């Protein structure tokens with residue numbers, strides 16, 4: 385299958401990890417995130433660690449860089465960012481990430497929230513498209529972010545631990561619909577830009593919403609990162625039919641992490657368990673236990689599995705499967 389995981393955050397290098405990837409014939413896209421909170425550390429240090437991971441995993445890992453959006457009002461923001469990205473692409477980066485802080489946190493001095501289709505970012509999107517690279521867009525959040533706490537939600541713990549991102553507590557912030565509408569305009573305005581919507585494009589509760597976007601925007605795909613549970617909890621036949629009908633538009637991704645302060649055996653176990661669980665769900669009709677429920681695997685046809693696990697990643701993220709650079 386030569387699987388590709390298009391959404392990981394790996395910032396530690398360890399030969400045991402290179403072994404895992406070699407054994408599974410696995411390729412990953414290692415994604416940097418530019419945020420104020422520094423979840424993965426300051427951007428420069430993070431980028432250096434990601435590059436070390438990619439360098440230690442020849443042929444198995446490619447880099448997805450990012451840029452600091454908080455300087456978007458500086459006079460030379462776009463010019464500077466484009467120059468930087470151009471250099472990263474020459475050094476082997478294959479994609480660029482934008483994060484949820486665009487749409488949910490970033491503001492103009494007069495208090496307006498800056499959306500992903502803001503003209504400040506237009507030259508950056510043009511550069512990514514011109515270089516035949518991919519925009520990985522984590523835009524908005526799961527719907528549960530705007531809803532009252534529900535212990536049954538897959539994201540319950542995240543919002544409990546990260547109240548600053550829990551929009552139910554911040555009704556003055558933009559609604560989800562407003563942010564996704566801006567994402568849709570970005571897709572319409574940049575038809576030559578390949579966009580992979582991270583986390584099922586934040587349309588995790590209803591595959592019909594994803595299908596609508598696929599029909600409207602041929603330049604749009606989604607990854608499954610950290611949202612596989614939503615697919616597992618949704619009606620089986622509906623999800624199965626969706627994945628078969630749009631088999632060229634969904635790329636496999638996990639959101640797995642390998643962080644500097646983590647012990648390697650724990651991370652290795654987490655990665656292997658996640659891959660085994662997802663494979664069981666997508667490729668077999670065996671039963672999984674999830675949140676007190678029994679879930680039957682989708683047993684997708686083999687050609688569909690090949691697309692989701694490999695072919696789509698190669699198409700949507702050009703260069704992901706190229707030899708080491």
Ligand SMILES: [Zn+2]
Nearest residue numbers: 391393609639
């Ligand atoms: Zn992620």
